[in-house]
Amino acid sequence: MIILNESIVSPILLKVLEEQQIPVLEQGQWGETSTSEKLNIQKDTEFFKSMEMGQRILTNSENGITLLGHFRPNSNEYIWSKLLKDKSQVRNLTKSLYPDFY
Numbered sequence: 001m002i003i004l005n006e007s008i009v010s011p012i013l014l015k016v017l018e019e020q021q022i023p024v025l026e027q028g029q030w031g032e033t034s035t036s037e038k039l040n041i042q043k044d045t046e047f048f049k050s051m052e053m054g055q056r057i058l059t060n061s062e063n064g065i066t067l068l069g070h071f072r073p074n075s076n077e078y079i080w081s082k083l084l085k086d087k088s089q090v091r092n093l094t095k096s097l098y099p100d101f102y
Contacts, residue, residue: 001050001057003027003064004039013060014039023047023055027063048072 002017006028017024021040025047042050048071051057057077059065065085068078083089095101 001025001047001055003047003057003059003061003067005059005061005063008060023050025067027061027067044071051075051077 001023003025004017004027006026016022017040018038023042024039025044026039026041044067051072057068059068062085065078065081068075068081072078083093
């Protein structure tokens, strides 16, 4: 599963998503493109309902984290993503592991 932001998509990523038919939630202004028609596009409710079945989620943009927080604010994926984006929190959590680093 991937939340795909149209502004940062490599041709290789699109090819893999198409070949593997990985569930895709389009974020942004995709419009009617031929590339979009070949992907396994899902509506947001269908996409996030699938997460309840234990599927993992990827995003090619930090903007996907916000969308994840809107639909699944209590999910481990959102909680960990938000935590790891907070450099101060990461430093606090890891300072006992690396006391000479900070």
